[in-house]
Amino acid sequence: MRSLLLASLAAAFSAIAALPHQPEVRGEALGDCPGLSAKPLAKKAEDLRPDEISVVMAIGDSITAGLFARPASDDLSPSMKSREADQHFFPGFKGFEEYRGVSFSTGGDADAVTLANNIRYYNPDLKGQSYGHHRPPVLSKAFGHTPANDGLNAAKSGAKAKDLLSQVEDYILPSLNEVGVETGEWKLMTLSIGANDVCDYCLAGNSTVGGPGSPEEFADNVKKAIVAARDNIREVHVVVVGLFQVSSIYNLSRQQPPCTPLRLPPIFPTLPIECQCAWAPGPLGDASRKKMDALGEEYNQALQVVVAELNAENRGDFMVIWQPGTFLSLADFPTIALSPIDCFHPSREAHRRIGAGLWNRLTLPQNEKALPMTWDEVDHVRCLRDDDRIRN
Secondary structure (H helix, E strand, O other): OHHHHHHHHHHHHHHHHHOOOOOEEOHHHHHHOOOOOOOOOOOOHHHOOHHHEEEEEEEEOHHHHOEOOOOOOOOOOHHHOOHHHHOOEOOOOOOOOEOHHHOOOOEOOOOOOOHHHHHHHHOOOOEOOEOOOEOOEOOOOOOOOOHHHHOOEOOOOOOOHHHHHHHHHHHHHHHHHHOOOOOOOEEEEEEEOOHHHHHOHHHHOOOOOOOOOOHHHHHHHHHHHHHHHHHHOOOEEEEEEOOOOHHHHHHHHOOOOOOOOOOOOOOOOOOOOOOHHHHOOHHHHHHHHHHHHHHHHHHHHHHHHHHHHHHHOOOOOEEEEEEOHHHEOHHHOOHHHEOOOOOOOEOHHHHHHHHHHHHHHOOOOHHHHOOOEOHHHHHOEEOOOOOOOOOO
């Protein structure tokens, strides 16, 4: 019996050893990854290897914009000190800044672990990254981005699903020519939205007036933005990141040591400045969080329908990738995952984890994309291999 058991264990270990070896390295040491064999540039979306991505783009809300990602102790970058730039941003509170340079999607700062920086290791000519930090553009067409810093990160703090189409039409499309995008270059757009839509519940509660839109309305607004990108940008992949649960943020902020937000000036008398009802204690807060979590799940289900519909069109140079938001295992994260400014937005350390997690799942099949990431996953950024392809 013992010999049979040993033989079975030996066979099991042999089978594991026979699996394709996938090296992992620390996020800061991606340069230790082995090189890739050259391949002809992909002609179809399903043949795209991540190192063939030439342009990164992003649309979304304050999370993608990197709002509050770092304690605001640094001066604005030199390119942001002109009077012209200052006219685009809120005066006053210095901490009210977006750190797009560390944003999980397009961040290009040298010390940032992001989807863009991992791609740039394999393609040093990558375009579209965002850099540095500045005060956020007002959510209005009258106030624009700062392309020198923002790159192709069109996200706006406060944005909702209905604002995504404008981000594509009013910023992404005009900016593509400015960054020198050439015909045949593959683009990767990250789309993350929904926190502000769900938090509209705080404005209306159970009322049907002024509250969040229906899942169908939410998904339709997202679809309009994706279709605009598809119809006007050739060779594009769109990664749609699902919503996380509001209750998970609340529970994380209550862990030990608890997250204690900074005090804002009198114009912002209470914190958090977003989703106030989700932070209410006791049964009232529990009921609000439960309803908001349920709405977020309905939004996710509606988004998956849109992703399936668009992929069913089977266009050769276009693909939508569904990345479940549940890969963020916030229950296992420490409180430093939250910005110390408002205890709601992701901190720089959280952006590093999100960036590493998205990169590690980019080439995984759909049934593995939802695998929960650990806090230490940033230390295990995946090296590409020759047969990797982006999977939807």
